[in-house]
Amino acid sequence: MEKRVVLRSPWLPYLLVAPQLAITVIFFFWPAGQALWFAFLRQDAFGLSAEFAGLDNFRDLFNDSAYLASFQVTAVFSLLVAVGGIVLALLLAVMADRVIRGALAYRTLLIWPYAVAPAVAGVLWGFLFAPSIGILSYLMKQMGIDWNWVLNSGQAMTLVVIASIWKQISYNFLFFLAGLQSIPRSLIEAAAIDGARPFRRFWTIVFPLLSPTTFFLLVVNIVYAFFDTFGVIDATTQGGPSGATQILVYKVYEDGVKSADLGGSSAQSAILMLIVITLTVVQFRFVERRVNY
Amino acid sequence: MVERRPLLTVVTHVVMLFGILIVAFPLYITFVASTLTMEQVLEVPMRLLPGDQLWNNYTQVLGAGSTRGSTAPVAPMMFNSMVMALVIAIGKIAISIISAFAIVYFRFPLRHFFFWMIFITLMLPVEVRIIPTFKVVADLGMLDSYAGLTLPLIASATATFLFRQFFMTVPDELLEAARIDGAGPMRFFIDVLLPLSRTSIAALFVIQFIYGWNQYLWPLLITNQESMYTVVIGIKRMIVGGDALTEWHLVMATAMLAMLPPALVVLLMQRWFVKGLVDTEK
Numbered sequence: 001m002e003k004r005v006v007l008r009s010p011w012l013p014y015l016l017v018a019p020q021l022a023i024t025v026i027f028f029f030w031p032a033g034q035a036l037w038f039a040f041l042r043q044d045a046f047g048l049s050a051e052f053a054g055l056d057n058f059r060d061l062f063n064d065s066a067y068l069a070s071f072q073v074t075a076v077f078s079l080l081v082a083v084g085g086i087v088l089a090l091l092l093a094v095m096a097d098r099v100i101r102g103a104l105a106y107r108t109l110l111i112w113p114y115a116v117a118p119a120v121a122g123v124l125w126g127f128l129f130a131p132s133i134g135i136l137s138y139l140m141k142q143m144g145i146d147w148n149w150v151l152n153s154g155q156a157m158t159l160v161v162i163a164s165i166w167k168q169i170s171y172n173f174l175f176f177l178a179g180l181q182s183i184p185r186s187l188i189e190a191a192a193i194d195g196a197r198p199f200r201r202f203w204t205i206v207f208p209l210l211s212p213t214t215f216f217l218l219v220v221n222i223v224y225a226f227f228d229t230f231g232v233i234d235a236t237t238q239g240g241p242s243g244a245t246q247i248l249v250y251k252v253y254e255d256g257v258k259s260a261d262l263g264g265s266s267a268q269s270a271i272l273m274l275i276v277i278t279l280t281v282v283q284f285r286f287v288e289r290r291v292n293y
Numbered sequence: 294m295v296e297r298r299p300l301l302t303v304v305t306h307v308v309m310l311f312g313i314l315i316v317a318f319p320l321y322i323t324f325v326a327s328t329l330t331m332e333q334v335l336e337v338p339m340r341l342l343p344g345d346q347l348w349n350n351y352t353q354v355l356g357a358g359s360t361r362g363s364t365a366p367v368a369p370m371m372f373n374s375m376v377m378a379l380v381i382a383i384g385k386i387a388i389s390i391i392s393a394f395a396i397v398y399f400r401f402p403l404r405h406f407f408f409w410m411i412f413i414t415l416m417l418p419v420e421v422r423i424i425p426t427f428k429v430v431a432d433l434g435m436l437d438s439y440a441g442l443t444l445p446l447i448a449s450a451t452a453t454f455l456f457r458q459f460f461m462t463v464p465d466e467l468l469e470a471a472r473i474d475g476a477g478p479m480r481f482f483i484d485v486l487l488p489l490s491r492t493s494i495a496a497l498f499v500i501q502f503i504y505g506w507n508q509y510l511w512p513l514l515i516t517n518q519e520s521m522y523t524v525v526i527g528i529k530r531m532i533v534g535g536d537a538l539t540e541w542h543l544v545m546a547t548a549m550l551a552m553l554p555p556a557l558v559v560l561l562m563q564r565w566f567v568k569g570l571v572d573t574e575k
């Protein structure tokens with residue numbers, strides 16, 4: 001895609017891209033380069049001097065059981081958040097698509113959690129589930145469940161997953177609704193005339209046609225669970241109990257900021273960059289294909 | 294709907310109402326807690342009807358803050374959040390629209406190189422390069438300043454893409470016509486492109502305002518003085534650990550205040566918000 005008619009000026013285009021390039025170089029390339037460089041350095045205990053250490057930081061990481069555990073936690077967490085959020089949002093979107101009266105009211109009432117900061121979402125759900133005073137903890141205890149996410153790792157994971165899904169549900173919902181509304185009515189009507197009942201129509205027509213949206217949302221939700229949920233976790237479990245909810249980003253923060261382990265944290269950053277790049281490439285390859293489907 | 298199925302219609306509405314109930318429940322409890330006294334919040338189970346402390350709690354957090362944990366008043370935090378959200382939203386739109394203009398409408402050496410440089414920033418979220426970015430900002434002396442809060446978050450590949458995408462759909466005839474009328478590049482940009490981009494700008498503004506308001510990790514790192522806290526950070530700092538120690542009625546009042554501006558932007562600008570969301574991600 002190129003413009004047929006173009007403007008000409010020897011200096012104007014450079015002036016126009018300059019602000020964005022300056023910020024990109026100062027706040028993106030410089031730090032990212034430093035992160036890569038630090039990943040290969042080892043500092044002494046006082047942080048006074050650093051020497052080149054090759055791949056030692058990476059080797060240490062993959063021998064560190066806490067780091068491997070954090071990988072596993074991240075995988076479980078992001079899968080739960082992505083799949084849970086997508087299933088719930090799909091159900092609501094399919095229902096909202098059927099509604100004729102009050103559709104806008106329903107949409108309005110479902111989209112506002114998008115505006116809530118992840119950290120605030122964490123605070124709200126942390127309060128609802130607060131072990132001794134939370135209203136939901138009270139209900140759980142009435143049902144005979146001993147609820148205390150401060151001590152129980154499974155319950156801590158449940159809490160951060162619920163808060164993360166809740167915050168993301170409006171996003172998924174809007175994309176599914178847009179996807180559903182772009183399915184031609186004639187297809188559904190033809191199937192109805194052939195005698196397919198609503199449930200069958202959903203599985204044989206609607207769901208396959210939604211698969212591009214679903215796949216796109218899967219990638220976006222995984223990226224969300226990897227990075228944006230930092231606030232949810234810091235406001236509730238802070239990675240605990242004993243690392244049960246310590247996702248990779250949280251560990252980078254803990255090791256880099258709290259423990260001041262520059263080399264180890266930078267090596268983790270480098271691995272995270274690799275993961276983001278993979279996910280972004282997957283997403284873009286897919287977007288290109290979607291245009292032609 | 295293709296055919297009448299009264300039973301299914303009933304099921305539909307029941308599911309929708311149930312969904313809305315789940316989505317709204319935390320908000321309702323937050324609101325109720327923000328209108329109670331501390332003793333009432335600590336009662337188990339907490340009452341489910343609003344109390345009479347609404348005015349007291351909100352004026353206390355806005356003017357004085359909580360008495361435990363961070364004791365900073367929330368009104369200046371709201372101001373900081375507003376500055377941060379507005380500067381990020383407007384700054385992003387401004388630098389993205391001019392760079393997209395240059396990349397689409399001019400032919401110059403390094404054009405593709407610049408485009409790829411901007412593109413790559415998509416792959417480097419703040420969370421990935423926390424410590425080195427912090428160092429850069431510290432070296433530049435921008436800790437605890439509005440510049441430090443906003444500048445590192447202002448470069449945006451998505452906004453540049455959106456404008457690039459949009460400029461591609463603008464008919465070439467408009468540029469030819471402008472040129473025949475004797476308009477220079479900037480005249481064409483201001484009088485033709487900017488007015489045409491109004492919807493895209495509004496849509497981006499909603500998305501980026503929310504993005505800026507809700508930032509957490511970045512302000513957490515670079516603000517040490519309470520006077521520079523944003524409201525999202527302020528809430529976190531009021532929680533002192535231990536259920537019964539935290540002044541939950543004040544935390545919840547602050548949470549309501551923190552949710553209000555972005556929620557209003559989403560609800561009042563709903564049309565642009567939906568468009569912005571679906572467009573920016575494509």
